[in-house]
Amino acid sequence: MKIHKPATLQEAAGLLAADDSAQCIAGGATLVAMMNSGVVEPSALISLANISGLNEVTKASDGSVIIGAATKHKTVAAFDSFSGAQNIVGIAAGKIAHPPIRNMGTIGGSVAVGDPAADYPTALLAAEATFEIVGPAGSRSIPADEFFDGFLSTALAEAELVQSIQLPAGPENAVAVYDKIAKIDGDIAIMSVAVVMASSGDRCDYLRVAVGGCGPTPYRVAEAEVKFINGDLDVAIELLVAASDPMSDVRGSADYRRKVLPRVLRRALITAQQMGGGE
Amino acid sequence: MSDTLTYDLNVNGEIETITAPAEETLLTVLRERLHLTGAKRGCDQGVCGTCTVLIDGEPVRGCLTIAALCEGVEITTIEGLATPEALDIVQQSFVDTGGIQCGFCSSGMILTVSSILKSNPEAGEAEIREGISGNICRCTGYEKIIDAAVLAAQQINGAAR
Numbered sequence A: 001m002k003i004h005k006p007a008t009l010q011e012a013a014g015l016l017a018a019d020d021s022a023q024c025i026a027g028g029a030t031l032v033a034m035m036n037s038g039v040v041e042p043s044a045l046i047s048l049a050n051i052s053g054l055n056e057v058t059k060a061s062d063g064s065v066i067i068g069a070a071t072k073h074k075t076v077a078a079f080d081s082f083s084g085a086q087n088i089v090g091i092a093a094g095k096i097a098h099p100p101i102r103n104m105g106t107i108g109g110s111v112a113v114g115d116p117a118a119d120y121p122t123a124l125l126a127a128e129a130t131f132e133i134v135g136p137a138g139s140r141s142i143p144a145d146e147f148f149d150g151f152l153s154t155a156l157a158e159a160e161l162v163q164s165i166q167l168p169a170g171p172e173n174a175v176a177v178y179d180k181i182a183k184i185d186g187d188i189a190i191m192s193v194a195v196v197m198a199s200s201g202d203r204c205d206y207l208r209v210a211v212g213g214c215g216p217t218p219y220r221v222a223e224a225e226v227k228f229i230n231g232d233l234d235v236a237i238e239l240l241v242a243a244s245d246p247m248s249d250v251r252g253s254a255d256y257r258r259k260v261l262p263r264v265l266r267r268a269l270i271t272a273q274q275m276g277g278g279e
Numbered sequence B: 001m002s003d004t005l006t007y008d009l010n011v012n013g014e015i016e017t018i019t020a021p022a023e024e025t026l027l028t029v030l031r032e033r034l035h036l037t038g039a040k041r042g043c044d045q046g047v048c049g050t051c052t053v054l055i056d057g058e059p060v061r062g063c064l065t066i067a068a069l070c071e072g073v074e075i076t077t078i079e080g081l082a083t084p085e086a087l088d089i090v091q092q093s094f095v096d097t098g099g100i101q102c103g104f105c106s107s108g109m110i111l112t113v114s115s116i117l118k119s120n121p122e123a124g125e126a127e128i129r130e131g132i133s134g135n136i137c138r139c140t141g142y143e144k145i146i147d148a149a150v151l152a153a154q155q156i157n158g159a160a161r
């Protein structure tokens, strides 16, 4: 195995393109665990640590927030200039594992793994994030709902890298609720629900609900969001549960997930309403 | 074939020159090349916390850290806390409260508690519980570990006054 420490993302993409079994390494929290158990044997590690600007969170003048791909979970959890809908991402970051893993793991590494039960993907879907991607052929951007395209799979092509993730300003008065169900604190979720809700007066007029851990990717159901805004909580929950396609794994059976999901959804939606998201 | 790399690590304030295969983790280098066996290999998967060391004062998993990527940072292991004359405050408080039984988790626990108290000397029980939530102990039931951390906090704050 070789180790490379490129100074730019373009250079990193070039190194990845030149070697099929090279892998880039950010926090190493997932990749090195896989190397230790013999699941992967990279021919080279391409460290993202020397690329400047990749580990910063910045607020732009239009209110959007840009999170560099190598930003640690800890930094995102502590960022204090999120507003409204963006808060869902900071809350989710603070619920990833425990402090040492949050000192190591990065948002780019987390999304690149594409685990549907990870915390960021679900939150980023509810925040309507956009992913800035760099590859050998140039840059492109992808919305969150196209980025996660299958179980442990993303829209990243060979040798493409995440550069940053942009969170639009969204409604300023939005409240954010992230409900993570796990066997023990700090474990990967059995399921999670991310709610972003805003109101004018006491009436909810904006809702994004994302469900994680209940299908091959986290998902939203636009029709369910409309039903809820029109006052039909029960139908909204039914639609979201109907769209689930849970797996059985060591953390819970598919049946268990189907039984618990409607209850978690109800709790999260009602909590958001009570926080001022609107009746 | 793996490249053998030569690089410098700053471990407990000493510069150590390492020659090792590129994929070796910090835990392996510390234990098998520098013979600093305080950090333990429990799971090698990031789950248990027995391999905890501090990088620039923050707890990380030695088992998930590639050693060759640690040039230029300060690494602190449990061997770096005490002086030849005395244990440091956190180590002594673990002894005094019975926060150590088999000892397998102790290096990681003590380093983690040290870093919590360094960044927040006012840390109370809630902050301590959150801070050590990534470290598993199979023996003590945690209560005496919390007692040890609270005692250490009192002594650090007392000493500062």
Ligand SMILES: Cc1cc2nc3c(=O)[nH]c(=O)nc-3n(C[C@H](O)[C@H](O)[C@H](O)COP(=O)(O)OP(=O)(O)OC[C@H]3O[C@@H](n4cnc5c(N)ncnc54)[C@H](O)[C@@H]3O)c2cc1C
Pocket: A023, A024, A025, A026, A027, A028, A029, A030, A031, A032, A033, A048, A069, A070, A095, A096, A097, A098, A101, A104, A105, A106, A107, A108, A109, A110, A111, A112, A113, A117, A118, A119, A120, A156, A160, A161, A162, A163, A186, A187, A188, A189, B045, B046, B047
């Ligand atoms: C004990 C433990 C508990 C955990 N608990 C949780 C949890 O509760 N919730 C949760 O969401 N996650 C959890 N995780 C996963 C954790 O958040 C990881 O940090 C994260 O999934 C990977 O981030 P990383 O920076 O360490 O990536 P790495 O391990 O460095 O890389 C992972 C993969 O992503 C690729 N990659 C890295 N950066 C980029 C980039 N910028 N562009 C493209 N590809 C990239 C790498 O090539 C590699 O294939 C846990 C991990 C451990 C070890």
Ligand code: FES
Pocket: B040, B041, B042, B043, B044, B045, B046, B047, B048, B049, B050, B051, B052, B061, B062, B063, B064
């Ligand atoms: S050995 Fe590193 S966390 Fe268990």
Ligand code: FES
Pocket: B099, B100, B101, B102, B103, B104, B105, B106, B136, B137, B138, B139, B140
């Ligand atoms: S003292 Fe034995 S594992 Fe903690």
